[in-house]
Amino acid sequence: MAQKNGETRSGRITIREVAEDAGVSVAAVSKVLRDAYGVSDALRAKVRASMDKLGYRPLAAARGMRGQTYTIGLVLPDIRNPFFADIMVGVNNALERTQYRSMIGISQGSAQGELAIVEAMIDRQMDGIILIGSTEDRANLDVIAAKKPLVTIGHHDPEADHFDTVNNNDQQGGLLAVRHLVAAGYNNIAMISLRSGTSTILAERELGYRRGMVEAGLGNQINIQQIPQTLREVQIAARRLLQGPNRPDAIFCWTDFIALEVISVATELGLRIPEDIGMVGYDNTMFCDFAQNSLSSIDQSGELLGLQATRLLIERIKGRTEAEHFVVPPRLVVRRSTSRQKSA
Template identity: 30%
Template sequence: MKTTIYDIAKAAGVSIATVSKVINGTGRISTDTRERINEIMQELDYQPSVVASALTGKSTFTIGLLIPDLANPLYAEIARSVEDRGRELGFNLVMCSTDNNPRREGDYITFLKQKKVDGIIISTGISNEAGLKSLNLQRIPVAFVTRDIPTLEADSVRVDDFAGGYRAASHLIGLGHRHIAVVTEDMNLQASRERVRGCRFALEEAGIEGGGNTVIESVSSVEEGKRHALELLTSEHSPTAIFACNDLLAIGAVQAAKELRLTIPWDLSIVGFDNTLLAGIVDPPLTTVSQPIAQMGRQVMDLIIQEVRGQKHGKQRIVLTPELIVRQSTTFPRKV
C-alpha cells in the first residue's frame, strides 16, 4: 500500500500540517524535526504526488538543467554540484543536453514546461530567444551558470572570463612567449569573446604587435582541438604556446604535439581553461585557468530555489574570480 502523508505524521509523532510544511519547504520547523521527518519519508519510501502539486499550483520540487554536452567534464561537474545542492534542499534535477542547437533548446524548454518544473538553470550558449521569452512570460524562474545574457532579466553565476584570458596570456608572456595562438569555442558565446579579449589585452599591454591575432574557432572537443593544433604547429609560423579556451581543446593540443614528436613544455607550452578533472591527469598535467565549479553549481541552485520559494527580490549577477593553476605544461620557450 502506498505511503501517505498521514503515515508520515503518525510515525514522526507530529501533525499533518507539520509534515506538509517540511514537504513544501514552508513555515518555521526546527532542524531536528525536519531531519526526522525527512528520514521517515525515506524509510517509508514516501513519494509526493508531483502531478497533484503541479495541478494545484504548488511546487513540484523539480529544477531543469540545460547543458551543451554531458561528455564535457566541465558540465558533468556543474551538473553534479547542482544536483547535490538540490538534494540537500529537497529538489530533484531534470537534465537535458542541447549541443548548443537552438531547435533542441526550444524542444527541451517546451518539455521542461510540460513537466511543470519549478525553474530552469541554463549552462548552454543558448540562442533560442523565443524560448527564453516564453519562460519570462510564464514567470518561470531562470538562472544562468557559466553563462550570462546581459539583456535578459535573470540570475547568473559565472567566472570573470576576461580576467581568466588575461591571466593565461600574462603567464605565457612572463615566461617569454611572443608567438601565442588561441583556440576557442564559438565566438558568438560571451565567455569565448571575453577570454580572447583578455588574452589580447595582455599581449597589447606587453607591446607584442600582432599578438593573439591567430585565433581559431573550434567545436568543443578533444578531436577538434587536436585538428586545429596540428594545423597551427605545421604552419610556417608555428606558435611557441597555445592558449586553449577550455580543457578539452587544450588536451587536443597536447595530443597534436605528441603526434608531431614535440616535447611539452619545452617545444610547446599549453594553457587550458576550466581546471576540470582531466587537467590534472593528462600527461603532462595541464596549466589551466580554474573556475570554482562546485561553488558555481551550489550558488546557482541556491538562487533559483530562493526565487521559487519567494525568498528573494531582484536579480543577482555573481561574477567569481578565476585562478591560474600552474602545472607542467608551460615553461619558457626553447625557440625564439
C-alpha cells in the same frame, strides 16, 4: 506475499500513513513537504524519519497540481566536457539539504535543442531552470524567465533584470593566460576558440587574450582560431596550426577539453611540451593534474558556480525578483605544460 517497502495494496504509501507513524496531523506532514514557514526542526526531523522508514515518496504530478514539484531542470550543452561534472557537484551539494532534485537535459550545443529541452521542462512543471553555456539572447531568456525562475551559468549579461547570471570573469581569465605565457618566455601565442557567434564567454575570453597580446607588445601577432567543437575539427585545426609556416610557440585553449586534444596532436607530431609548445587550458578540470597532461589552466571554480547558481534559483523560486549577477574571479594553476623559462 510480502509487500515491498514503500508500498501498500494501492501501490504507494500515503501522507496519512506518514502522519499516523509520526504521531502528527496530516496538515503537519503537508507543511514539512511544502517546507512551510514556522515548521520546527523537531517536527521536520520526526516527519522525515517516518518518510524514510516507510519509504514515502511524494507523487510529483500531484505536487505539481498544488503548484510545486521540487524539481529543477539543468540544461547542459555537452556531456563530454568534464567541467560540467564540476558544476554538477556544486548543484548537488546545494540541493543536499533541500527537498529539490535536479533533472538534466543535453542540448548538444544546438539552440533548437536547448529550447526544446526548456519547453519540455516547463511542460513537466519543474520549479526552475539553470541554463549552462546558453547562447540565447536576452529577449529569448526573458521569455523563459517569464514562465519559470531562471539562472544562467556562462552567459554574461549584467544588465539583465528578469534572470540571474553566474559567471567567471572570463576576460580576466584570458588576460591571465597570456600574461603567464609571456612571463614564461613565449611570444608567438595563438588562441583556439569555439566557432560560436553568440557565446558571451567566448567573446570575453577572446577579448582577454587580445588585451594580453596588446599589453605585451604582441598586437601584430594576434591569432585566434575559431573551430567547431568536434574531435575531427579540433585535430584538423591543431595540425594546420602546428604544421603551418608561422607555428606558434604557445597555445591558449578556451577549455581543457580542447587543450588536452591539442597536446595529443602536438605529441604525435613530435613536438615537445613545454619546450616547443606551451599550453594553457581553461577550467582546471581533474584531468589537468594527470602526470601525462600536467596542463596549466585557468581555474574558474566550477563547483562554486554550480553552488551559487542553485542558491540563486531556489531564492527565485521562493519569491525573490531582483536580479543578481555573481562573478567568480579566476586564478591560474601552473603546471609543467608552461614550465619553459625566459632565456637570459
